[in-house]
Amino acid sequence: MEKEILFQIPSLYRDDFRIRGYRFGQGKKALCVVGSMRGNEYQQIYTCSQLVARLKELEGRGLLKEDQEILVIPSLNPSSMNIEKRFWPTDNSDINRMFPGYSLGETTQRIAAGVFGQIKDFENGIQFASFYMPGKFSPHVRMMKTGYENVEKAREFGLPYIVLRVPKPYDTTTLNYNWQIWETNAFSLYGAATDTIDEESARRLIDGILRFLASEGILKEGAQADPPRESRVFTDRELLAVRSRKSGILKSLVGVEVKVAQGQLLGYLLDTGEGRRIEELYAPLDGTVFFAHSKPLVYANTAVFKLLAGEEPFRGER
Amino acid sequence: MMMTVACLPLPVDETLEIKKNRFCPGNGGNGRRISVVTGIHGDELEGQLVCFQVAKRIRENPERLLGTVDLYPAINPLGIDSVTRGIPGFDLDMNRTFPGAMEGSLTEHLAACVVQDLVGSDLCLDIHASNIYLTEIPQIRINELHREKLMPLAMEANVDLIWVHGANTVLESTLAHSMNSLGVPTLVVEMGVGMRLTPAYADQLTQGIFHLMERLRIWKEEEIPVRTPVVSEDPDEVTYLNAPVSGIFQKKKNHGEHLKKGDEVGIVLNPYTGEVLTSMTAPGDGWLFTIREYPVVDEGSLIARILREPPGCAG
Structure with a gap:
């Protein structure tokens, strides 16, 4: 493993801004993995760091192919994470809205350009992504429908779900979108957490990446990776949102990946002054909880749960 | 109402x-x-x-x-x-x-x-x-x-x-x-x-x-x-000045001013050492229609936008 600085900006008051990469193997640019881009993506940097540890161990045992290059970048934004700020410290801009970047532009455009120039030629790209709403997801691979998405490859992760999403205008400046446009097979991996650490979720995503590496022939014979399992593929529009009509304190009764029956009470809202129930949230159909809101307070109109109808084929390691 | x-x-x-x-x-x-x-x-x-x-x-x-x-x-x-x-x-x-x-x-x-x-x-x-x-x-x-x-x-x-x-x-x-x-x-x-x-x-x-x-x-x-x-309809008419280094920006011109090529728009300074880290100048004649107000800059921070060709009717 080679540890290297991929991009750097000198700072007057703080230590220099550095993006560090961990490179395994040399030769064909097989896979790049990007962790946190925002300062609160602790689960994403954690998962990436654990992936580096696993790859280092595999490399030490001679189980990674030397002619296949893997680059892991745990954080694109240490400056924000170190001060617990979600976006760029000085101007609050979002690096994941700056791709493909501009090397003569503003600071976060330069960061995006500096990194993208080094990762755009990889055959496969993975980003540990987060959602702007606080909540937990079933582990899944998410891809934008740009016409370049490669669903068959996404199955190699063996995660329970593959979600396809029609890009919205603001998606066109994300890393995932631009990777696809530059002909990288781009996958966003979502897990159960963002600003907390969830060991189980991290482990499942890393196992998924190892399955992917095995399928792609980047792992040598003898490396232990579970065989790929069947994933259910659907578009995000197939998810049914159970929305709150009122605002209050949320008491959830079910978590993600739980099967629920039509009419089942999923959770309820309490009045913040009197503690009484002001709203109950029921499952409108038989299905599986795919997303669950995770903050104590809920606003009106919030998608507190998102359900996926019907049986799921996956019986994973839970 | x-x-x-x-x-x-x-x-x-x-x-x-x-x-x-x-x-x-x-x-x-x-x-x-x-x-x-x-x-x-x-x-x-x-x-x-x-x-x-x-x-x-x-x-x-x-x-x-x-x-x-x-x-x-x-x-x-x-x-x-x-x-x-x-x-x-x-x-x-x-x-x-x-x-x-x-x-x-x-x-x-x-x-x-x-x-x-x-x-x-x-x-x-x-x-x-x-x-x-x-x-x-x-x-x-x-x-x-x-x-x-x-x-x-x-x-x-x-x-x-x-x-x-x-x-x-x-x-x-x-x-x-x-x-x-x-x-x-x-x-x-x-x-x-x-x-x-x-x-x-x-x-x-x-x-x-x-x-x-x-x-x-x-x-x-x-x-x-x-x-x-x-x-202004031609994107090439607008020049962007971005800070080449991190530091404290002090403007030397106000927005709306007409600039001659080489005019100093502002400087980036280092308060620790007393050094002027860089002087930022107009790359050509033009009209300064955007200028940075906030002094702290990172490398890349936008400093100014200048419209090429001085307009006769502005101001």
Whole structure:
């Protein structure tokens, strides 16, 4: 493993801004993995760091192919994470809205350009992504429908779900979108957490990446990776949102990946002054909880749960 | 007449409400309507003074009002009240949420309510104040997709510059793009600087708004003069200066000044050592229409925008 600085900006008051990469193997640019881009993506940097540890161990045992290059970048934004700020410290801009970047532009455009120039030629790209709403997801691979998405490859992760999403205008400046446009097979991996650490979720995503590496022939014979399992593929529009009509304190009764029956009470809202129930949230159909809101307070109109109808084929390691 | 545009309960004993004030003659008016919108970004306050002046002038001259004037000073009321640019609690730029969705999340719902309320306007002005980092001369920015419809209106708005920019996919989620796509002509005004008021600019734009109202037959003729703006349609005419190093920026020129090639626009200095790290100069003759106000800069921070070729009619 080679540890290297991929991009750097000198700072007057703080230590220099550095993006560090961990490179395994040399030769064909097989896979790049990007962790946190925002300062609160602790689960994403954690998962990436654990992936580096696993790859280092595999490399030490001679189980990674030397002619296949893997680059892991745990954080694109240490400056924000170190001060617990979600976006760029000085101007609050979002690096994941700056791709493909501009090397003569503003600071976060330069960061995006500096990194993208080094990762755009990889055959496969993975980003540990987060959602702007606080909540937990079933582990899944998410891809934008740009016409370049490669669903068959996404199955190699063996995660329970593959979600396809029609890009919205603001998606066109994300890393995932631009990777696809530059002909990288781009996958966003979502897990159960963002600003907390969830060991189980991290482990499942890393196992998924190892399955992917095995399928792609980047792992040598003898490396232990579970065989790929069947994933259910659907578009995000197939998810049914159970929305709150009122605002209050949320008491959830079910978590993600739980099967629920039509009419089942999923959770309820309490009045913040009197503690009484002001709203109950029921499952409108038989299905599986795919997303669950995770903050104590809920606003009106919030998608507190998102359900996926019907049986799921996956019986994973839970 | 105060009216509610959107209303949602917040968790703890508070209602989030977007309000507007509607002015119309006692007889209901002639059906023509102008909407003045501001405060999408909670840290941009220049539009507050414009709304105040428009309301004041109508109150003082009610007999001149022929149509409807809707004033929306706070599209993002929680942001304005908490000195927050985006929507507090979500850290989302509200001007990337349009057209929204009625059945969507709180932010999407608010955006959809605003769009729905603005439909039917003959003209909408969306007033911004750059951000806390940059000062802008009064200008209107037009997406080239809507140039034909908007340019004649923009020419009457009493601004100094009309900047026609290329279509950008990201900007499709702005209020202006949504409204223009729905057939409501919407002009985006940028002027001044975030977190401050510039009374001279408020006067200038207010004058332009009443001139436009006159043209739209919403305001009884008053012969309100307006200036002729410089129009920039070629992206190569605009030069961007970005800080080459991190440090403290001190400006040496003010926005609106005409520059000669080599003029020092500002310096980046190092307070630890007393060194001037870099001097930033004009690459050619031009008009400084944007200048950095906020002193702390990173490498890459935008310092200035300069329009090539000195305009004879600006200022």
